[in-house]
Amino acid sequence: xxxxxxxxxxxxxxxxxxxxxxxxxxxxxxxxxxxxxxxxxxxxxxxxxxxxxxxxxxxxxxxxxxxxxxxxxxxxxxxxxxxxxxxxxxxxxxxxxxxxxxxxxxxxxxxxxxxxxxxxxxxxxxxxxxxxxxxxxxxxxxxxxxxxxxxxxxxxxxxxxxxxxxxxxxxxxxxxxxxxxxxxxxxxxxxxxxxxxxxxxxxxxxxxxxxxxxxxxxxxxxxxxxxxxxxxxxxxxxxxxx
Amino acid sequence: xxxxxxxxxxxxxxxxxxxxxxxxxxxxxxxxxxxxxxxxxxxxxxxxxxxxxxxxxxxxxxxxxxxxxxxxxxxxxxxxxxxxxxxxxxxxxxxxxxxxxxxxxxxxxxxxxxxxxxxxxxxxxxxxxxxxxxxxxxxxxxxxxxxxxxxxxxxxxxxxxxxxxxxxxxxxxxxxxxxxxxxxxxxxxxxxxxxxxxxxxxxxxxxxxxxxxxxxxxxxxxxxxxxxxxxxxxxxxxxxxx
DNA sequence: TGCAAAATATGATATAAATCATGTATTACA
DNA sequence: TGTAATACATGATTTATATCATATTTTGCA
Numbered sequence: 184x185x186x187x188x189x190x191x192x193x194x195x196x197x198x199x200x201x202x203x204x205x206x207x208x209x210x211x212x213x214x215x216x217x218x219x220x221x222x223x224x225x226x227x228x229x230x231x232x233x234x235x236x237x238x239x240x241x242x243x244x245x246x247x248x249x250x251x252x253x254x255x256x257x258x259x260x261x262x263x264x265x266x267x268x269x270x271x272x273x274x275x276x277x278x279x280x281x282x283x284x285x286x287x288x289x290x291x292x293x294x295x296x297x298x299x300x301x302x303x304x305x306x307x308x309x310x311x312x313x314x315x316x317x318x319x320x321x322x323x324x325x326x327x328x329x330x331x332x333x334x335x336x337x338x339x340x341x342x343x344x345x346x347x348x349x350x351x352x353x354x355x356x357x358x359x360x361x362x363x364x365x366x367x368x369x370x371x372x373x374x375x376x377x378x379x380x381x382x383x384x385x386x387x388x389x390x391x392x393x394x395x396x397x398x399x400x401x402x403x404x405x406x407x408x409x410x411x412x413x414x415x416x417x418x419x420x421x422x423x424x425x
Numbered sequence: 426x427x428x429x430x431x432x433x434x435x436x437x438x439x440x441x442x443x444x445x446x447x448x449x450x451x452x453x454x455x456x457x458x459x460x461x462x463x464x465x466x467x468x469x470x471x472x473x474x475x476x477x478x479x480x481x482x483x484x485x486x487x488x489x490x491x492x493x494x495x496x497x498x499x500x501x502x503x504x505x506x507x508x509x510x511x512x513x514x515x516x517x518x519x520x521x522x523x524x525x526x527x528x529x530x531x532x533x534x535x536x537x538x539x540x541x542x543x544x545x546x547x548x549x550x551x552x553x554x555x556x557x558x559x560x561x562x563x564x565x566x567x568x569x570x571x572x573x574x575x576x577x578x579x580x581x582x583x584x585x586x587x588x589x590x591x592x593x594x595x596x597x598x599x600x601x602x603x604x605x606x607x608x609x610x611x612x613x614x615x616x617x618x619x620x621x622x623x624x625x626x627x628x629x630x631x632x633x634x635x636x637x638x639x640x641x642x643x644x645x646x647x648x649x650x651x652x653x654x655x656x657x658x659x660x661x662x663x664x665x666x667x
Numbered sequence: 668t669g670c671a672a673a674a675t676a677t678g679a680t681a682t683a684a685a686t687c688a689t690g691t692a693t694t695a696c697a
Numbered sequence: 698t699g700t701a702a703t704a705c706a707t708g709a710t711t712t713a714t715a716t717c718a719t720a721t722t723t724t725g726c727a
Contacts, residue, residue: 258576258577258580260580260581260583260584260585260666261584261585261664261666264584266579266580266583266584268576268579268580279569280569280572280573281569283562283565283566283568283569284566284569284570284573285566286569286573289573289576289577289667290576312561312562312565313558313562316555319554319561319565320525320554320555322565323525323554323561323564323565323568324525324526324527326525326565326568326569326572327521327522327523327525327526327528327568328526329572330522330568330571330572330575331522331526331528331531333572333575333576333578333579334500334510334531334532334575335500335531336575336579337508337510337575337578337579337582337625338500338502338508338510339502340579340582340583340625341502341508341582341625341626342502342503342506342508342625343502343503383579383582383583383584384583422503424502424503425531
């Protein structure tokens, strides 16, 4: 694991207790003493944009807690087409699904921008879950929320046209990463292909629909920057009932 | 809650300790003493085919553990089109997703055949999860498995043609409910519409594809009975990579 | 038991979205 | 800084699947 330490940079001297993400994270309800334990055993690391945190098929040895940056979680489907099904930000943990199932990873995690993470070894994480009821419940809540989101996505994929799903995806990105200081630019850079792989459609279709949204004055496109000009219109286009 | 007791029938004198489903269920790892608690507080009930256990939008007051029978979990999507995303059998519990999220139900549960369930009150269930690490971990494992299944379904909905998804669905039904004594008839009666709502397609498309499978000698159709004649062929048709 | 209603089946048609094709703009990097 | 590679854009075409229509069978139940 030494190489990880060597790669690690600015944030490994930062304690979990003083971590800005602490109260955004699953550890928000964890006991103080347990934070000390995590702090002792965590291994910090940074990944450049495009680097892989873990790959489908590998064995999980712990969970990753994002300190700063953004990560996508995706499957490799037929003929290598990527399906993105989660977007992660600071405070989020990842890698827990496979770990709790006792599986290998069934998804790959790739940094969407330069990202700093703390790695928490499996044994420690499991022990904490055993010992700390607050943490365990928070974990269950998070799993339940993810499950809900996934089930809604199933329904929408089966029943909604791409136009609605694209609108919904843009709103989801907004929910997840928010806006930049200007209050309208989505605070992440995704390629058109990634947007398509999030919506579950062909890249050309995503591009075409984005162009239509632009023509309709709903969004403004500036390279990979996407500005939401008419949030209400977008919400209406998304046609969300629930 | 009296009316529930009045409706309850054959199985409410059965103890959890002697319940045949005990080791199929999330309670397989629960402590003996806790089974006594559940046994004391459980409320047994039966539902006829087509009856609703709970509805989207209602508040969860506990979880349901299926003693015998079959239940579908589904969303009501646009224009009332149903999307089925889970099939449950004896030993399965349901209603935990909303309960753990602190949400209302986001899905409805309907009996696919006459079904006997034990209702476990929320407070008890939550206390057990707090107190019994084995149970809590089993719960997390189950949530993680469900999440995995849902994520795979998302990828397949986005990327696979209906023919493959129908084949996959038939295999999933087989995994869940198994065969009847003859070893080839799927051990559940679903309408064509329900099959379509499981696959995520139009009813006519499901019917058409089933007819094709029949013409190809892969299945035999006898009303709602579906016999799998060529399981290997079906597996090939499903084109599953993972 | 018979009859209406619902479910199943199948053909014809429409349509959303994928694919193919090609051009233009960006980006990477030698 | 120029050039190749990649991403983006948009039109043309094809295709899978939904929708519509209608016949037939099954089911519920009066």
